[in-house]
Amino acid sequence: MKIDAAQRLVARSVKAGHGALSEYDSKRLLAAYGVPVTRERLVHSAKDARAAADRLGYPVVLKGCAHDLLHKTEAGLVMVGLGSGKEVADGFRTLKARAGADFSGGFLVQEMVKGDRELMIGMTRDEQFGPSVMFGLGGIFTEVLEDVVFRLAPLKLSDAREMMTEIRAAKILGSVRGMARVDRALLAHAIVAVGRAAAENPDIAEIDINPLIVAGSRPIAVDGLVILKPAGSN
16 A cells, blocks of 8 residues: 555544554555555455465454444454464454454454564644654553653654664664574654654554564564544634
């Protein structure tokens, strides 16, 4: 997806009264701006889910996906570590049953990214100051340690690099316990990209990329959510 297409997606979703983009569309938008995201396919049948997993390679993650499905795990609509076509097809049928007859979304078949470090990038829009980009530790540590820093958007690469040094756990980005040094250039571009997406799309109220898993040295967004402002709001 190109940036202009991403902007049209936001406009259409706001007009339709959607409060958020689906995970699939959220990550398409983020990828358009330069955030590295997981390889994944949106499917609507067990047959297509199995074919998608065959193309992506095992193991895979299977998730419910809809613009009004903001808490997939709590709803029991996430399965991880599916290691065969049969497991994917069976998993699809299980999740579809859990989602219920009224579920109008699809299902994401996603590559399973492994890494020992989880980061996060986010954005909140303040009525007075505008969009503010957040960076810090992700996963379960987001709320436990609250190790995050903020900058007003838009950002420069130098701002992003400074943010990396300002979290208390900055050493986690280096070569620790045999892990490769995080690709800081790629990470800086991802942070700047979130700021740019916010600055160029005033109808986006929030962005949440959590976790951003470091696979080897490469940060990859395995989950992403774009919250939209209500239609007609300033």
